[in-house]
Amino acid sequence: MNRRLVNLIVILIIFALAVWIDLPNNPGIKIGSFEKKLETVLGLDLRGGMQVILSVPPEIAVTQQNLQDAATILENRSNALGVSEVVFQTAGERIIVGEFPGATDAEEVINPIRQVGQLEFVDTGNTPLPPGTEILTDFGLPEPVTQPTEEDGKIRYHTILTGKDLKSVGVVRGQLNEYEVAIEFNPEAGKIFEEWTTQNVGKYLTIVLDKKVISSPVIEQPIKDGQGVIRGGFTAESANSLAVQLRYGSLPIPLNIEQIRVIGPTLGQDSLEKSLIAGLIGFAIVMLFMAIYYRVPGFVADLSLIFYALLTFAIFKAIPVTLTLPGIAGFLLSTGSALDANILIFERLKEELRNGRTIRQAIDLGWRRAWPSIRDSNIAALITSGILFWFGSAFGASFVKGFALTLALGVVVSLFTALFVTRTLLGLFLESIKEPEKRPELFGI
The missing domain is CATH 3.30.1360.200 (Gyrase A; domain 2)
Incomplete structure (x- = not known):
C-alpha cells in the first residue's frame, strides 16, 4: 500500500505537469538565460505555408552525400534565422524540397540561405x-x-x-x-x-x-x-x-529555385478540426466500451487513457514535435497500443479470479503473464515505426516521418501508462473495496 501511495504521488505530479504544459496559453519556461517555449507546432498541411523545390544545375556533378549535406546546412540556416520548424528533404538525385510552415514571403526566406556561402x-x-x-x-x-x-x-x-x-x-x-x-x-x-x-x-x-x-x-x-x-x-x-x-x-553545391508553392491554411484547418472530432468520438466510444465491459478495471483504464493523452500531447509540445495530419493519425493509432495492453492484463486478471485467486494474487499474476505479449507487440510497433522513419528520411517523405515519430512516442507512453499508471490505480481502487473477490460483477465476470 505504501508503495502504491508513492506511485500515486508520482502519477499526480506527472499529471499536473502535463496539464500545465498542455495549457493553450502556456508561458513556457524561463530560468536565467535558458528559455523554452511550449507551443503546439503545426506542420505545413495544417498550418499552411510554403513549399520550395530546389535543384542542382545540370552541369554540376553531385553525389547523394553532397545533396544531403546541402539539405542539412539549409535546414540549420533556416531555423537559425528564426524560421521555425523548417524541414529540408532530398528527393531523387538532384532535388531538395523545403517546407516552411507559416511562411508568407518565400524570397525573403530563401535569399539568405540559397547562397553558396564561401x-x-x-x-x-x-x-x-x-x-x-x-x-x-x-x-x-x-x-x-x-x-x-x-x-x-x-x-x-x-x-x-x-x-x-x-x-x-x-x-x-x-x-x-x-x-x-x-x-x-x-x-x-x-x-x-x-x-x-x-x-x-x-x-x-x-x-x-x-x-x-x-x-x-x-x-x-x-x-x-x-x-x-x-x-x-x-x-x-x-x-x-x-x-x-x-x-x-x-553549401557543397549551388542550387536553383525551381518552384515555390503556397499552401493555404484553410484546408489544413478544416482537416485538423475533422481529425480532432473523429479522435474525440473514437476516444468516447472506446472509453464507454471499456467501462461497460470491464467495469472497475475498465474505468481505471479510462483514467489511464486520459493520462496517456495528456502526457503524450505534453511531450509533443515539449520536444517539440511538428504535428501533421499523418502525425495526428499516428498518435490516434497509438491509443490502440494503450488499450491493447490493458485488455491483455484485464483478461488475465479475470482468468485468475475465476481460478479462485485473491485480488492481490490476480493482479500480480495478470501483469506477469500478460507482459510477454505486451512486450512483443510494443517492440514490433517500435520496429515498424523505426522502418517507417528511415523510409521517410531516405526518400524525403516528411509526412511518413511524422507518422512514425508520433506512433513511436505514443507506444512508449502507452506502455508506461499500462504498466505503471493502470496498475497503481487499479490496486488502490480494489484496496478500497471490501472483499472484492466476492463481487465478480465489478470485473465484468
Missing part, C-alpha cells in the same frame, strides 16, 4: 576594394597566385584562409555601436593568420563572400590571437544572416 580572406596587397566588387581568387586552383593577374576583366588574388578555418562566429556591437561579425580561427589557421598579418602590416585584407567583397580593412597591427571582426555597414538582419551562413558552413 567566405575567403584574400590578400589584395596595397589595393582596397569597395564592397560589392566581384573578384576572382585562386581558391580551388591547383597552383596559388603569387601576383594579382587579370582575367576577363577581373583580377585574381590569393586566398589566405577560408570560412572552413573558422572556429566560432557571432554578432557583436562595435565601438560606434555598429553591427559587426566577430570571428575566431581554429589554432592552426590562427597561426597562419598571425604570420600573414605580421608580414603585411599597412596592407589590405579583403573579406570576400561568394566572390563579392564585403569589406577591405587595412592591417593596422599583427593579429596574434586568431580573432577579428568583419565590418561592412551591417544591419542587425544582414549581420545575423552572414553569421548564420558562416556558422553552418558553405
Whole structure:
C-alpha cells in the first residue's frame, strides 16, 4: 500500500505537469538565460505555408552525400534565422524540397540561405576594394597566385584562409555601436593568420563572400590571437544572416529555385478540426466500451487513457514535435497500443479470479503473464515505426516521418501508462473495496 501511495504521488505530479504544459496559453519556461517555449507546432498541411523545390544545375556533378549535406546546412540556416520548424528533404538525385510552415514571403526566406556561402580572406596587397566588387581568387586552383593577374576583366588574388578555418562566429556591437561579425580561427589557421598579418602590416585584407567583397580593412597591427571582426555597414538582419551562413558552413553545391508553392491554411484547418472530432468520438466510444465491459478495471483504464493523452500531447509540445495530419493519425493509432495492453492484463486478471485467486494474487499474476505479449507487440510497433522513419528520411517523405515519430512516442507512453499508471490505480481502487473477490460483477465476470 505504501508503495502504491508513492506511485500515486508520482502519477499526480506527472499529471499536473502535463496539464500545465498542455495549457493553450502556456508561458513556457524561463530560468536565467535558458528559455523554452511550449507551443503546439503545426506542420505545413495544417498550418499552411510554403513549399520550395530546389535543384542542382545540370552541369554540376553531385553525389547523394553532397545533396544531403546541402539539405542539412539549409535546414540549420533556416531555423537559425528564426524560421521555425523548417524541414529540408532530398528527393531523387538532384532535388531538395523545403517546407516552411507559416511562411508568407518565400524570397525573403530563401535569399539568405540559397547562397553558396564561401567566405575567403584574400590578400589584395596595397589595393582596397569597395564592397560589392566581384573578384576572382585562386581558391580551388591547383597552383596559388603569387601576383594579382587579370582575367576577363577581373583580377585574381590569393586566398589566405577560408570560412572552413573558422572556429566560432557571432554578432557583436562595435565601438560606434555598429553591427559587426566577430570571428575566431581554429589554432592552426590562427597561426597562419598571425604570420600573414605580421608580414603585411599597412596592407589590405579583403573579406570576400561568394566572390563579392564585403569589406577591405587595412592591417593596422599583427593579429596574434586568431580573432577579428568583419565590418561592412551591417544591419542587425544582414549581420545575423552572414553569421548564420558562416556558422553552418558553405553549401557543397549551388542550387536553383525551381518552384515555390503556397499552401493555404484553410484546408489544413478544416482537416485538423475533422481529425480532432473523429479522435474525440473514437476516444468516447472506446472509453464507454471499456467501462461497460470491464467495469472497475475498465474505468481505471479510462483514467489511464486520459493520462496517456495528456502526457503524450505534453511531450509533443515539449520536444517539440511538428504535428501533421499523418502525425495526428499516428498518435490516434497509438491509443490502440494503450488499450491493447490493458485488455491483455484485464483478461488475465479475470482468468485468475475465476481460478479462485485473491485480488492481490490476480493482479500480480495478470501483469506477469500478460507482459510477454505486451512486450512483443510494443517492440514490433517500435520496429515498424523505426522502418517507417528511415523510409521517410531516405526518400524525403516528411509526412511518413511524422507518422512514425508520433506512433513511436505514443507506444512508449502507452506502455508506461499500462504498466505503471493502470496498475497503481487499479490496486488502490480494489484496496478500497471490501472483499472484492466476492463481487465478480465489478470485473465484468
